[in-house]
Amino acid sequence: MTLAGESGTGGRALREGTRADAVGGLVPAHVARPDGTEALGRVMAAAARERLSVVARGNGTALDWGGVPRRLDLLVDTTGLSWIEHIAGDLVVEVGAGTPVAELYGVLAAAGQRLSMDPVRTGGTVGGMVATGVSGPRRLLSGALRDLVIGMTVVRADGVVARSGGRVVKNVAGYDLAKLHTGGLGTLGVVASVALRLHPLPPALRVVGRAMPSREHAERTLAALRRSTVVPSAVELDRPPEGPGHLRVVLEGTPGGVGPRVAETARLLGSDPEVADALPGGWGVLPTEGTLALVSVPPAESVRAAAWVGELSGAVNAAAHVTGSLPAGALYVSFPRGTGAEAVGTVVDGVRSVPDWSMTLLRAEPRVHAAGVDLWGEVPGLPLMRAVKDSFDPGRRLAPGRFAGGI
């Protein structure tokens, strides 16, 4: 077949799919591992000629995110696109989609820099991070992932390689197509590389934390932090099923400047706060098993939403762990492994019944998929999204069914 000729050189360029390559139970006929952007373009062009359905895979840590693809002929392994071009003086990095996230952070840290957002998975690739598009706790100062992507090279469904944005932070030439691909689950194109805005590693970091004695205390604390001028990088709630949870405030700055901010934050949190000079282990990393959801609410309602999700899920014996950024109104809900579809559905319906609240199932267990629970709920602008999909992927071959509304 043409695929064989287009996948590049080397024995691993094209092989038959195995059970280990399955996505949502679908075993791809072939797995291609192109060795660069151009080879990826040729693979995609060949797939287009043969009308193959394609799913992209990095290290495979999020293949169970989104909907189950309706078809899968070709799995495109992006790990051959692993390279880092760090332009340290410009605080910019351009990185291949298959680069491990941990490797990127390591290279940047060695130069005293970072991507100032906390990844939610360990072991993933940059392409997977971008395609899933979610951000961890530290996003209040420099933004979430979507705010840090300044350029992107994407291979379209027809194999055409297209770039948008660039390598400078300030740039308004052309449409910001990277926004569509960030969080697009590979349904509009396969991400080949990304240019990212970086920040210097702050010389000083403090974590001020305290167990919240009650929901009311947490709400008062959040309001007091909002009124203050301590400028936190993260205000993260960690609410185990038994509630009411632990609040951690991350302050980053200079060794001389951070002291007064720590003192003020400690005062706002209440008596006996803990102060640490390092982040706790597993910071921001979400559980790798079980159904996982993102609840978005107006920021002032985030404590109430977290408590309510905890209570709702407890009432159906599926007590969920809720974490998330309170000022961003972004809460991650982790259901215990094996939670039934009915219990998940009850919480989902409860949250979606509140005006301005939304709940997206980022990853659903097979039983939840099987029961037909709607992962997305009502998505405003869905007809426009379909129009975009039809324009970029008229044959609907890119991870069909993985996105909202069956896109």
Add this chain to the structure above:
Amino acid sequence: MSESATSTRDQAGVAALVPRLRRICGEDGVLTDTARRRTYESDGLTRHRAVPGVVVLPTTADQVAAVVRLCAENGVPFVPRGAGTGLSAGALPHAEGVLLVTSRMRRVLEIDVENECAVVEPGVANLDVTRAAAPYGYHYAPDPSSQQVCSVGGNVAENSGGAHCLKYGFTVNHVRGLDIVTPSGELVSLGGKSPGAHGYDLIGAFIGSEGTLGVATRVTVGLTRSPERTVTLLSAFASMDAGGRAVSSIISAGVLPSAIEMMDALAIEAAERAVACDYPEGAAAVLVVELDGPAAEVDAQLAEVTRLCSEAGAFETRTATGADERARIWKGRKSAFAAVGRISPAYIVQDGVVPRTALSEVLRRITELSAASGIRVANVFHAGDGNLHPLVLFDDAEPGAEERAEEVSGAILDLCIEHGGSITGEHGVGVDKACKMPRMYGPDDLATFDLFRRALDPDGIANPDKLLPTPRLCGEQPGVHRKVHPLVESGVAEQF
């Protein structure tokens, strides 16, 4: 000077819509007489002019939707316009089209302090959002220099930044919700007070689309807590190189000022003549650096920045903390564009971006270009993010001077592209740079932009002939500031 179109062109298609437009927007919401239409013939880039076929002034989103629907049904193009302060002719009217002006939609609908956001209509002036939020200790962070008059809807169309976007980002980093009227006339609500909308990030892709994907009719913007302390520094250097070294060392030291602005000797001279800003005598370059945040952090950073400037060769550094004192430092910088009119009869304002590391090299090359051509270039720019605003000066009474100035201006953009930068950091592509897009992006990139555009505007009626190159468009020449914009002249707006 080439006029893109005149009022004498045939307007039959548009004229036929007038009675129905009047039913939608009311008698006073539709302007048809030539004199009144002519007042809308250009935006802030006054060199491109076209008298719109008809001007409508809707007051509600439903009216906007009805107008656009009517356009769509009749295949008539429409051009959205806010306050008309744009500098890329993005709001250049279409002679056979409808100019849809949002200036009557100017209510601040809500300031929601608990959720740190404001809900506004698109015609609200940028600064009015901050004015409404200030009593609660908040402000709206994007601060384009025309913020006293430019509209939030226009900011959405252009993804406007401002001097402080170095730290606080652009419009796209602050908008949480948008109601838009699509090119087919549908009113769609995207996002809202919850910061994370789901599905494709249409809000992110709509922002900066220059009116080619529809019209924003309601905008929910995040508000920023005003900092505990703000300090402005003015540092004077004997050479541009020394100033550039200071910028590099500040950034690489890990300090993130909210703004770093730079002016060269010619720009300083113009500002002194115009507003007597009293910058240090003999300065070949000045830096204006602003630091804000928690008091203790600002104090620590101030000491660091002062030391770095001095190490880079600053011969004088002034520090201001009070609002009035800070305004005095900013006065010279903010007046620089208009002030250039004092030292030159005409000028072209360029907007390009270079990687910060290439700043010194590109500035040197600009000096060489200037020397070789005999065309003076004044440099005023956002040094922190490498966003250059060279002002290319010429005498429009001198035959051939304009063409030579245009060559220099174009060569400066080439330098930006050559060094991996961008053809526009904040003014947008509009008409002005549509034909330069192929210098920055390849045919496949441009075709992909067009795929996206066609997805939302299959009939090509939303602000046609803007943003992407078309054969019809690309015979035209780059823009020249022949005279000061009326808003600048009257002191209502500043440009930088």
